[in-house]
Amino acid sequence: MEAPHQDQRSRSSRPRTIHACAHSGDLLAFQKLLRANPALLNETNPVMAQTPLHVSSGNNRAEIVKFLLDWGGVEKVELEAKNMYGETPLHMAAKNGCNDAARLLLAHGAFIEAKANNGMTPLHLAVWHSIRSEDCSTVQTLLEFNADCSAKDNEGMTPMNHVSQGPGSAKLRELLQWHLEEQRKKRALEACGETKAKMEELEKELSNIVGLNEMKIQLRKWAKGMLLDERRRALGLKVGVRRPPHMAFLGNPGTGKTMVARILGRLLHLVGILPSDRVTEVQRTDLVGEFVGHTGPKTRRKIKEAEGGILFVDEAYRLIPMQKADDKDYGLEALEEIMSIMDSGKVVVIFAGYSEPMKRVIASNEGFCRRVTKFFRFDDFTSEDLAKIVHIKMNNQPEEGLLYGFNLHSKCNIDAIATVIEKETTEKQRMEMNGGLVDTMLVNARENLDLRLDFDCIDTDELRTITLEDLEAGLRLLSQP
Numbered sequence: 001m002e003a004p005h006q007d008q009r010s011r012s013s014r015p016r017t018i019h020a021c022a023h024s025g026d027l028l029a030f031q032k033l034l035r036a037n038p039a040l041l042n043e044t045n046p047v048m049a050q051t052p053l054h055v056s057s058g059n060n061r062a063e064i065v066k067f068l069l070d071w072g073g074v075e076k077v078e079l080e081a082k083n084m085y086g087e088t089p090l091h092m093a094a095k096n097g098c099n100d101a102a103r104l105l106l107a108h109g110a111f112i113e114a115k116a117n118n119g120m121t122p123l124h125l126a127v128w129h130s131i132r133s134e135d136c137s138t139v140q141t142l143l144e145f146n147a148d149c150s151a152k153d154n155e156g157m158t159p160m161n162h163v164s165q166g167p168g169s170a171k172l173r174e175l176l177q178w179h180l181e182e183q184r185k186k187r188a189l190e191a192c193g194e195t196k197a198k199m200e201e202l203e204k205e206l207s208n209i210v211g212l213n214e215m216k217i218q219l220r221k222w223a224k225g226m227l228l229d230e231r232r233r234a235l236g237l238k239v240g241v242r243r244p245p246h247m248a249f250l251g252n253p254g255t256g257k258t259m260v261a262r263i264l265g266r267l268l269h270l271v272g273i274l275p276s277d278r279v280t281e282v283q284r285t286d287l288v289g290e291f292v293g294h295t296g297p298k299t300r301r302k303i304k305e306a307e308g309g310i311l312f313v314d315e316a317y318r319l320i321p322m323q324k325a326d327d328k329d330y331g332l333e334a335l336e337e338i339m340s341i342m343d344s345g346k347v348v349v350i351f352a353g354y355s356e357p358m359k360r361v362i363a364s365n366e367g368f369c370r371r372v373t374k375f376f377r378f379d380d381f382t383s384e385d386l387a388k389i390v391h392i393k394m395n396n397q398p399e400e401g402l403l404y405g406f407n408l409h410s411k412c413n414i415d416a417i418a419t420v421i422e423k424e425t426t427e428k429q430r431m432e433m434n435g436g437l438v439d440t441m442l443v444n445a446r447e448n449l450d451l452r453l454d455f456d457c458i459d460t461d462e463l464r465t466i467t468l469e470d471l472e473a474g475l476r477l478l479s480q481p
Helices: 002-012 018-024 027-036 038-042 052-058 062-069 089-095 099-107 122-133 137-144 167-206 213-234 257-270 295-306 331-341 355-364 383-395 414-424 427-433 435-452 460-464 468-479
Strands: 246-251 279-282 310-313 348-353 372-378
Touching: 018 027, 018 052, 027 038, 027 062, 038 052, 052 062, 052 089, 052 099, 062 099, 089 099, 089 122, 089 137, 099 137, 122 137, 122 167, 137 167, 167 213, 167 257, 213 257, 213 372, 246 257, 246 355, 257 279, 257 310, 257 348, 279 295, 295 310, 295 331, 331 355, 348 355, 383 414, 383 435, 414 468, 427 435, 435 468
Parallel strands: 246 348, 246 372, 279 310, 310 348
Antiparallel strands: none
C-alpha cells in the first residue's frame, strides 16, 4: 500500500513547468520560475508549440498575462507568436471567451486581424465561443478595437456567416450587423476623402492641357465613375471592373497627342483603371521587321513591354503605307498583332496620326472600329492657345529643363503673347508646328536674353526674366532660312 502513496507524493513534488503555472494561474510560482530563467519567456511547449502567453491568455489568467506584457527584461514577450494551428495569444483568448486577457493584449498592441492557418481572425473565433456560451463580451471587446467584421477565412466566410439564424443568436447577429454597417460608413467616408484628393489631382493635370474640351469631359467621366466604384465597394456593393476603351488621336504634329497620352497614363493609373502609368511609345520602326518572321516577335515584345499601361502607336498610318498591290510590306502584320491582343484587357492601345492618312488604318482592318471606340480630334492651336502653352511651360519647367529658373516679365500676359505670335508667324507656320513653335520660340528667347545682357549685370530679376521683346525676337528667327 505504500508504493502508490509514495508515487503520488513523488509526482506532486516534481518541479512545475512555467506552462503549468500559466495554466493554473499560480502567479508567484510563475514569477519565480521566469526570474530564475528569463529564457523561458517565449518557450514553446511540446506538441502544441504554445508560449506561456498563449496558455495564460487561453485560460484568462489576467495577472500572468499582465506580468508577461510588462516584462522588463532584455527579451520581450512575443505578442504575435503562433502555435501549431497558427494561432496567436489573442486567438487563444478569443476562442475561449477570455475577455480580460483579450483586452490586455489589445491594449498592448496585439494584431487584431491576425489570421490562423484556417484564415480565421480572433473575431471569427470569438463568435464561435459566443454561439456556444451565449456570452458576447469578448466579441464586444474586439469590436471596440475595430475588428474587421468583413474579414474572410479560408472558406470565404465572414464572422457573420458563422452565426445561425436561430433566436439564440439574435443579440450576437445584431451586434455584428451594427458594427459592420458602421465600418462600411467609415470606409466610405475615407474613400470620399481620397476621392476628392484624386479629383483635385486630376483637375491639376487637366489644367496643363490646352483646348481638347471633349477629351477633358471624357477623362472626368472615367475618373469620376472609377472613383465612385471605389466608394461602392467600400460600402460592400459588388460592381463590375471597368475597362478603358482603345482610342485614336487624330491631328497634326505638335497638337499635343503624345503629351496627352502621357497624362492619360498617369490619370488612368491614379484612379485605378490601369495598374501602371507606363506609356510605351512606338513607331513603325519599333514594330516592323525587314524580313519574313521578324515583325511578329518584334511587335509582341513591345506589346509585352506595354502590359498594364498604354501602348501609344505614333504615326500609325505608316503601318499601312500607300503602295502598289504587289509590294510586300509587313506593317499590316504588325497592326494585326496589336489587334489580336486588344480584347485581352492587358493593355490600352492609342493610335495617333494625321486625320486623313489614318483613314487607311481604319479601313485596313474590319475589326478596327469595333475595338477602337473613342476618336479624339486634336485641332491646330490658335495664337491664344499657343500663348497659354507658353505660360504653362514656363510654370512647369523641370530642373533639367533649359528654362528652369527663368520667368516671364509681367507684361507677358496671354493676350500680349498671342498678339506677338499672330504678328510674327504665318498661319502655315502655326499649322505645321503647333506646340512645337512654343519650344523653339522659348529657346530662341532665352538666347536673345543672353545676347542683350551685359556681363557686369548683377540684377537677379533681370538675369532671369524673359521679356516680350525676347519672345518677339525668338519668333523672328523662325522665319530666317
